[in-house]
Amino acid sequence: MNRGKTIRVLLVDDEPAIRRALKTALHELGFYTVEASRGEEALLLVRGQEFDAVLLDINMPGIGGIRTLERLRAFAPRLPILMLTVRDEEEDKVEALERGADDYITKPFSIRECVARIRATVRRARTPERAEDAPISIGDIEVQPAQRIVKKAGKPIRLTPKEYDILYYLMAHAGRAVTYGRLLASVWGADYREEVDYLRTFVRQLRKKIEDEPSNPVYLLTDACVGYRFSEGSPRRRRDEQIHSGEAYLPLA
Amino acid sequence: MTASGPNSSGAPERTPVPHPQAGQLFAASAASGTVVRMHKFGASEPIPKSGDAERLGELLRSAAQLDLHQKPGPQLASLIRSTFAVEAVAIFDADLSETYQAGEWYSDPEQAVRNICVFETVRDDPETGQIARVLRVGTMPIGGLLVRGELTEDVAGSIAALTAITFDRWHSLANEMRLESAKRAEQMRTTVLDSLAHAYKTPLTAIRAASSGLVEMGGLTAPQGGLVSLIEEQAELLNQLTTRLLKTARLEAQTLNLETIAIAPFVDEIVTGAREQLGAVQVRIEVAREDLTLRADRSLLQALLTQYIENAGKYADAESVVTIAVVEQPSAVAVSVHNFGPAIPAADYERIFDRYFRSERAQASGTGLGLSIAKQAALAHGGDVWVTSDAIAGTTFFASLPSTKDEVSA
Numbered sequence: 059m060n061r062g063k064t065i066r067v068l069l070v071d072d073e074p075a076i077r078r079a080l081k082t083a084l085h086e087l088g089f090y091t092v093e094a095s096r097g098e099e100a101l102l103l104v105r106g107q108e109f110d111a112v113l114l115d116i117n118m119p120g121i122g123g124i125r126t127l128e129r130l131r132a133f134a135p136r137l138p139i140l141m142l143t144v145r146d147e148e149e150d151k152v153e154a155l156e157r158g159a160d161d162y163i164t165k166p167f168s169i170r171e172c173v174a175r176i177r178a179t180v181r182r183a184r185t186p187e188r189a190e191d192a193p194i195s196i197g198d199i200e201v202q203p204a205q206r207i208v209k210k211a212g213k214p215i216r217l218t219p220k221e222y223d224i225l226y227y228l229m230a231h232a233g234r235a236v237t238y239g240r241l242l243a244s245v246w247g248a249d250y251r252e253e254v255d256y257l258r259t260f261v262r263q264l265r266k267k268i269e270d271e272p273s274n275p276v277y278l279l280t281d282a283c284v285g286y287r288f289s290e291g292s293p294r295r296r297r298d299e300q301i302h303s304g305e306a307y308l309p310l311a
Numbered sequence: 312m313t314a315s316g317p318n319s320s321g322a323p324e325r326t327p328v329p330h331p332q333a334g335q336l337f338a339a340s341a342a343s344g345t346v347v348r349m350h351k352f353g354a355s356e357p358i359p360k361s362g363d364a365e366r367l368g369e370l371l372r373s374a375a376q377l378d379l380h381q382k383p384g385p386q387l388a389s390l391i392r393s394t395f396a397v398e399a400v401a402i403f404d405a406d407l408s409e410t411y412q413a414g415e416w417y418s419d420p421e422q423a424v425r426n427i428c429v430f431e432t433v434r435d436d437p438e439t440g441q442i443a444r445v446l447r448v449g450t451m452p453i454g455g456l457l458v459r460g461e462l463t464e465d466v467a468g469s470i471a472a473l474t475a476i477t478f479d480r481w482h483s484l485a486n487e488m489r490l491e492s493a494k495r496a497e498q499m500r501t502t503v504l505d506s507l508a509h510a511y512k513t514p515l516t517a518i519r520a521a522s523s524g525l526v527e528m529g530g531l532t533a534p535q536g537g538l539v540s541l542i543e544e545q546a547e548l549l550n551q552l553t554t555r556l557l558k559t560a561r562l563e564a565q566t567l568n569l570e571t572i573a574i575a576p577f578v579d580e581i582v583t584g585a586r587e588q589l590g591a592v593q594v595r596i597e598v599a600r601e602d603l604t605l606r607a608d609r610s611l612l613q614a615l616l617t618q619y620i621e622n623a624g625k626y627a628d629a630e631s632v633v634t635i636a637v638v639e640q641p642s643a644v645a646v647s648v649h650n651f652g653p654a655i656p657a658a659d660y661e662r663i664f665d666r667y668f669r670s671e672r673a674q675a676s677g678t679g680l681g682l683s684i685a686k687q688a689a690l691a692h693g694g695d696v697w698v699t700s701d702a703i704a705g706t707t708f709f710a711s712l713p714s715t716k717d718e719v720s721a
Contacts, residue, residue, distance in 0.1 A: 075513065075514065076516050078517070079518075080520050080524075082524065083521070083523075083524025083528070086524070086527075087527055144509070144512050165512055165513075165515075166518070166519035166520070167516070167520070168520075168543075169523040169524040169527045170523060170526075170527055255571075255576065255577075258573065258576035258579070258580055259573060259575075261579075261580075262575065265579070265583075272579070273582050273594045273595075273596055274586065274594065279583065280583040280584040280586075281584075282584040283584075
């Protein structure tokens with residue numbers, strides 16, 4: 059794997075204008091890019107050269123984004139894949155995440171958001187796998203899986219077993235969008251994939267225990283219509299990222 | 312069409328075929344006051360022509376086969392004239408307010424045939440040879456029939472009944488087709504809107520990526536940066552507009568998918584999901600009881616609440632508190648979102664929910680679609696939306712959704 063500075067991105071979108079804009083901007087910001095206009099083409103390219111990340115449009119003619127994703131995954135299980143979607147395609151986003159996409163970016167997006175997402179995904183992929191029992195610490199929340207202990211700012215918090223399971227799963231996948239279905243299946247079992255209301259009730263309780271302001275969470279975030287995402291890194295940084303990746307244009311200093 | 316030509320004045324040669332509707336027709340004429348008296352004729356009445364029943368059967372068959380994509384009046388007028396060999400026929404359709412004539416009228420029968428319907432005149436006038444009948448559906452007059460020629464009372468009544476039934480059939484068919492075509496037009500509109508909105512996303516993505524890319528590369532002068540920010544800002548506005556259009560199109564095409572929703576976690580979820588739009592605004596949530604549930608369509612209810620919350624966030628005074636309250640009413644659940652901020656003029660209370668309406672106070676960017684989405688979502692559930700606003704007390708948007716307690720969740 060290329061551990062140097064240059065991140066090699068395979069850009070898959072059937073729209074030439076989008077490829078052109080992305081290629082120019084990403085190149086200028088220090089990325090190396092290769093373009094493909096179809097899923098079929100992308101599958102050929104990954105066999106011939108190494109990439110650090112794939113930006114994959116979900117709606118494409120030919121085999122389309124989802125099937126391309128499945129085949130890419132089968133070929134390269136750890137290759138970071140980010141789906142390019144449109145806001146109202148929630149079902150597609152969920153499907154892509156459940157079929158192994160690392161994240162999604164909603165069109166239209168800013169280059170800043172796109173770059174931040176690529177970097178975060180590549181960073182996660184390069185981080186060595188954490189041992190099952192290794193403690194996880196994010197912000198002032200700390201989990202010790204071996205003892206099933208959770209602390210906030212050093213003080214133990216009492217969680218029910220299910221609350222703990224939810225928290226542990228989300229923290230072990232921090233930064234990633236975790237779909238309702240995946241979380242339900244992992245905590246309750248595959249038969250409970252549809253019980254979203256059930257999950258919501260637990261998340262509500264969990265937020266009361268770990269967040270300072272449960273209606274304004276900084277750790278356990280809602281990924282609208284898709285699922286949850288546990289904040290990566292300290293909440294302060296997460297907030298800054300959010301502003302940067304938000305809709306607002308940031309004037310030059 | 313089996314409409315017999317003008318030669319049908321002669322006795323029909325074929326064997327009369329009993330028509331399934333003929334019995335009904337005679338019954339109808341009996342019901343409308345004309346008694347069928349085949350063997351009992353008054354002196355002044357025309358002698359029944361042999362074959363009256365056959366002629367009625369003929370007319371009935373022809374009427375049953377009329378092309379109902381066209382107005383039946385003109386066709387019926389000429390059918391009656393030719394089948395019964397009368398001199399002239401005039402029919403008035405009150406619903407369309409139109410008169411149809413066949414044969415030769417010496418003076419315009421329009422007023423006369425209208426009056427039959429208006430004054431409900433049933434008359435046989437031997438002086439002028441004119442026969443007047445009211446066309447009725449049930450007891451309601453729907454038109455008039457005026458014939459100059461010889462017909463027995465019974466035959467005249469039957470013709471009137473047949474004409475009324477045909478008009479009624481045509482009107483219900485026309486209504487059905489109107490509904491059908493309105494539905495098709497709506498579907499078409501939704502599809503067009505949907506694909507249009509999707510088509511807009513591609514250029515918007517390229518514009519956004521290009522303009523934000525310029526910013527990221529840096530090195531822009533202040534005026535250049537200003538222009539780039541204008542491009543981004545306007546592209547974002549266009550993006551919101553297309554997203555909303557897409558949402559309204561979907562909303563209108565959608566059928567309700569009811570499920571039992573636990574309100575407290577549902578509201579939580581929406582508030583935490585709308586965090587970016589809420590900025591520094593504080594949110595307080597007051598739900599009547601923790602285990603309150605509602606049968607509703609999740610995505611519609613979400614669209615409604617998200618809209619209210621985003622709206623409150625947009626107009627709330629800085630650092631103020633937005634309050635989301637859910638209360639139980641005898642047969643409904645009422646959701647309200649309150650914010651402190653500029654008041655909405657009372658004159659706009661209704662219009663603010665109309666599509667594309669933008670209030671004078673709407674200084675913040677917007678598309679004029681959001682609240683109409685909320686309204687549609689509530690209406691789809693048989694609920695309602697309204698707003699109260701006051702410069703001091705603040706603005707509260709309400710939505711009331713009927714709770715169907717008898718419905719047991721699946």
